[in-house]
Amino acid sequence: MTTFIKPSAVHEAQPMAPHWADVVEIVHEAEGISTYWLKFQDKNLAETYSFLPGQFNMVYIPGYGEAAISISSDAEDRTRIGHTIRFVGNVTRAVSRLKVGDAVGIRGPFGTPWPMVELEGHDITIAAGGIGLAPLRPAIYHIMNHRERYGKVHILYGARTPNDMLYPEEYALWKENDIHVATTVDRADDTWKGSVGVVPMLFYRYRMDAPKSAVLTCGPEIMIRFVIFEGLARRVPADHIYVSLERNMKCGQGSCGHCQLGPYFICKDGPVFRFDQLEDFFNVEEF
Amino acid sequence: MSQEKLEIGSTYALPKAEFDNLLARLKEKGFETLGAKVDHETLVYEPISALADLPQGYISEQKAGEFRLKKTHHKRYFDYIPGAHSWKQFLFPSRQELFTLHKNGDGWNTELPDVEQPKYAFIGVRGCELSAIQIQDGIFMREDFTDPTYAKRRQNLFILAVNCLHPAETCFCTSLKTGPKVSPGFDISLTELEDVFLLEIGSEIGRLVLQGLPLEASSAFLLQAAQKGLERAEKKIQRELDTSDLPDLMTKNLDHNHWQEIAERCLSCGNCTQVCPTCFCWDTVDTSDLLGKETKRERVWDSCFNPSYSYYAGGNTRPTISTRYRQWLTHKLGTWKEQYGTLGCVGCGRCIVWCPAGIDLTEEIPLFREEKS
Numbered sequence: 085m086t087t088f089i090k091p092s093a094v095h096e097a098q099p100m101a102p103h104w105a106d107v108v109e110i111v112h113e114a115e116g117i118s119t120y121w122l123k124f125q126d127k128n129l130a131e132t133y134s135f136l137p138g139q140f141n142m143v144y145i146p147g148y149g150e151a152a153i154s155i156s157s158d159a160e161d162r163t164r165i166g167h168t169i170r171f172v173g174n175v176t177r178a179v180s181r182l183k184v185g186d187a188v189g190i191r192g193p194f195g196t197p198w199p200m201v202e203l204e205g206h207d208i209t210i211a212a213g214g215i216g217l218a219p220l221r222p223a224i225y226h227i228m229n230h231r232e233r234y235g236k237v238h239i240l241y242g243a244r245t246p247n248d249m250l251y252p253e254e255y256a257l258w259k260e261n262d263i264h265v266a267t268t269v270d271r272a273d274d275t276w277k278g279s280v281g282v283v284p285m286l287f288y289r290y291r292m293d294a295p296k297s298a299v300l301t302c303g304p305e306i307m308i309r310f311v312i313f314e315g316l317a318r319r320v321p322a323d324h325i326y327v328s329l330e331r332n333m334k335c336g337q338g339s340c341g342h343c344q345l346g347p348y349f350i351c352k353d354g355p356v357f358r359f360d361q362l363e364d365f366f367n368v369e370e371f
Numbered sequence: 372m373s374q375e376k377l378e379i380g381s382t383y384a385l386p387k388a389e390f391d392n393l394l395a396r397l398k399e400k401g402f403e404t405l406g407a408k409v410d411h412e413t414l415v416y417e418p419i420s421a422l423a424d425l426p427q428g429y430i431s432e433q434k435a436g437e438f439r440l441k442k443t444h445h446k447r448y449f450d451y452i453p454g455a456h457s458w459k460q461f462l463f464p465s466r467q468e469l470f471t472l473h474k475n476g477d478g479w480n481t482e483l484p485d486v487e488q489p490k491y492a493f494i495g496v497r498g499c500e501l502s503a504i505q506i507q508d509g510i511f512m513r514e515d516f517t518d519p520t521y522a523k524r525r526q527n528l529f530i531l532a533v534n535c536l537h538p539a540e541t542c543f544c545t546s547l548k549t550g551p552k553v554s555p556g557f558d559i560s561l562t563e564l565e566d567v568f569l570l571e572i573g574s575e576i577g578r579l580v581l582q583g584l585p586l587e588a589s590s591a592f593l594l595q596a597a598q599k600g601l602e603r604a605e606k607k608i609q610r611e612l613d614t615s616d617l618p619d620l621m622t623k624n625l626d627h628n629h630w631q632e633i634a635e636r637c638l639s640c641g642n643c644t645q646v647c648p649t650c651f652c653w654d655t656v657d658t659s660d661l662l663g664k665e666t667k668r669e670r671v672w673d674s675c676f677n678p679s680y681s682y683y684a685g686g687n688t689r690p691t692i693s694t695r696y697r698q699w700l701t702h703k704l705g706t707w708k709e710q711y712g713t714l715g716c717v718g719c720g721r722c723i724v725w726c727p728a729g730i731d732l733t734e735e736i737p738l739f740r741e742e743k744s
Contacts, residue, residue, distance in 0.1 A: 090515075097483060097486070097519060098469060098470060098483050098519055099516065099517075099518075099519075100469045100470070100655070100668070100670070101469065101470045101481055101483065102481070104478055104479065106477075106478075125478065146472050146479055146657065146659070146666040146668075147657050147659040147663065147666045148657065149655060149657055150655065170684070172684045173683075173684055176684075185477055186477055187477055187478040187479060189479075304685070305685065330683060330684065330685055331681065331683055331688060332680070332681050332682055332683040332688070333683075334653070334654055334655050335516075335653075335655075337515070337516040338513075338515075338516060339510070339511070339513075339516050339518065339651075339653075340652060340653045340654065340655075340673070341651060341652030341653070341673070341675070342652065342654075342673070342680060342681065344698070344702065344706070346622065346701075346706050347706040347709035347710055349710075352515075352516075364622065365625075368625045368626065369694075370688060370689050370690065370691065370694040371625060371688075371689075371694070371697070371698070
């Protein structure tokens, strides 16, 4: 995790200057959430840009600023890059007004990836809440592309309501690839026949072979906290629990200071952390 | 003497009247010379062209929350202790253009600003300040991220350092081992005696600048006078910061009740971070024209005391003053060490002097050693 690989889309002369990518498709995912499919204008970059599951790009809208957005597409699909974006702040609301053909600035990819190679041979539980599924989707693609390298795989996913669930049309594909999928919502509606409750609850649905299991999680911090608790309670080693964190990020390269958590710059030393790296800080409030 | 070859590591005496020639030499070599000037009853770092621009005869009395320039009877030029300004504003400007975008159909053309960077010569860099520059070198010139402006300005930089002979009451460089004598890293270091400046050559460019000036060999008498002055200065520094249990003292006391006690006095104004010569946090700001055809993106100093500093989609990570103060101090004296190999404090005392509430970290730190309640 420590070797530095130069990100493909970062200018040498000014690392804060963006590369430009065109919006080639916009897919509505849920209320206030869409996936933006992008293609770099620079043909050479479009071919050479590569990322690892769990990494993010800084997405720039001139006049509004940049937001750190995880990449939610298949890392092996080199034709385009997908970002699933929730319209929640200044920049992402500007993103919501983009049309196909518009250009956005991109810098990246930044940050640490999910440890897909280290986890080969392991059972994997992916626990996600809300938009937290987006940074985990590349990990799911990776598992499906190399299904034989992993043991039992469970996806535990929760959203506020059935309408807020991301990528519902893909769950069948996941199941075809021998992945167990369990979903839950905070509030059901008339159509919902599944479970109601929080994501950590879904751990009670199956038995884990703890020593050979790993947990990958992303979502609201409160959910992450309880997912970690459930993992540890089942004796999953702390160094086999991986967490993707979010903070205010401006540079993506560990320079501007904003995303610090203790000694870490989340943009550079994270966003994916092994839980044993975080133990000292994770339960300190407002740190 | 002036015809002999000067040597790096050797010390020479320059009559004070010749100092302007040294400045002229620097100008000839393309340097913009910057130094301390009196302005509105404080000291600022600005362009200087002659020794007379320096605050001759001034000392600066400094206490927690207090800075007073005072004229004395003596005629020395470097007895002052710097004010709120530090050199960081020149290497890491408080506002700086990153690029400008011009609308072009559905896309944008990126225009990078002129890459020609100024060549600065800092005149009068103190030991603590030189250490601060070296700390920021590690921040802005990392293997995996180099800030182009900083790197260029730093490569161009000429440092004329000064040994501090009259430290202020707020100085505690001895605790951080950054002064009062300057450590290597300078091009020339200067010690001010009554009639002459003693100059030690620290680099090849420093040697070239001095070559040909009417220098005298430094006598044992002068060297001893300089040594005595430094010993007196060291004795004068009474303020202390015990660093023996740092950084652990910080990282193991995140839940200490003293954070709240400090927060009751702290205004969260961020002065400490702006005057701190090592604080490096920055933000980005876009300025657009009304037609949306042009956007300038700038980098500006930020502060961990700004409420917006840690604001993101999930809310504000540090919504209270106590959590922001804790972030600042645990970073400075704690986690900085793991990030950059040193503490983030050089003992200059600026955060003490320029705190409107007079919060003094050297007084607060020992309180974290007391029992938590």
